[in-house]
Amino acid sequence: MKKISLFMLVGFLALVIAACGNSNEDNGAKKDEKLEAIDAKLDVPEKGEKGEPVSLSTKVTKGDENVDDAGEVKYEIWKNGHKDESEMIEAKHEKGGLYKAEKTFQEDGLYTVQVHVTARDMHTMPKTEIAIGEVGAGEHEEAGEDHHHGDHESTVSIHLMKPDSITAGEEAEMKVHVENKEAALEDARVRFEIYQDGQEKHEWVDLTPDEAGKYSGSYTFPEKGSYNVQVHVTKGEEIHEHSMETVDVQ
The missing domain is CATH 2.60.40.730 (SOR catalytic domain)
Structure with missing residues (x-):
């Protein structure tokens, strides 16, 4: 009985080790696939x-x-x-x-x-x-x-990524991807300036850096309508860029 039990234990451990090895290989393959640009x-x-x-x-x-x-x-x-x-x-x-x-x-x-x-x-x-x-x-x-x-037109690119639909009164998560000379721009100050046409008060939102060249933030639009979202990007004395996009809120 002892010999049989020992044999079964060794066999079980071998299966566990093999399964772990396959799992690591699968995870490695998935990781490599995800990293491919x-x-x-x-x-x-x-x-x-x-x-x-x-x-x-x-x-x-x-x-x-x-x-x-x-x-x-x-x-x-x-x-x-x-x-x-x-x-x-x-x-x-x-x-x-x-x-x-x-x-x-x-x-x-x-x-x-x-x-x-x-x-x-x-x-x-x-x-x-x-x-x-x-x-x-x-x-x-x-x-x-x-x-x-290096004129600003050809070196700095700003892209706003927003939800497909935005509802008034609900927090909307938005991201900005910034490149300078076709490389991710890091350590910049990125802000939203949000307002409606004819509105005197403009709301400002500071974004938080994520991965290289990406910045995230959120804003709750108070009511339905069309809003101007102007993205401001500054870094030192050399970079001060902005890009405007219209956002429709339901």
Whole structure:
């Protein structure tokens, strides 16, 4: 009996050790999979014509997998020198991780197109330029200076991540992702300035740093309506940027 019991005990321990080994391997594989970053390949023509639609597309992948379930894909477009007047366009998923939108430019000039992609708890925002119609030599020179000397248009990107729906009287959690020169901007002061058109009093909310380049905060909107949420980012004397977005509260 003792020999049989000892044999059974040894066998049981062997099974437990093997199970633990498999569990650790599975956890390691899952961890490696989670750490793999998403990739967004932005495809925009180099040139376009005023008054004619231009196709914008982005292929989103994670390793060899097409990402069909991105939480958000938006194109931010502005004429160089006018970042404060940027426009956001929602992209639609077609198939195989391809997200598309169209934009008709009303003026000649050099424009920046930046795609904001949020998927699998990660965020990326590559950008490129497109020349519409006749572009003066001065505009090309200014663009070149922006890329080499770090003008705010080409170095700092601010992206607000908010819930799909916000209800008046309920706390809304929001995050901001900030990059400088295509790298996460850490140790910055990030604040919300929240107000409605015609409202004299503006509410200010300080955000808390999370992981690299991400800041989080919350705000309870008092009533239904459309609110302006302006994100202010400052760091030392060199960086003082802001970005505006409209939020609809139900």
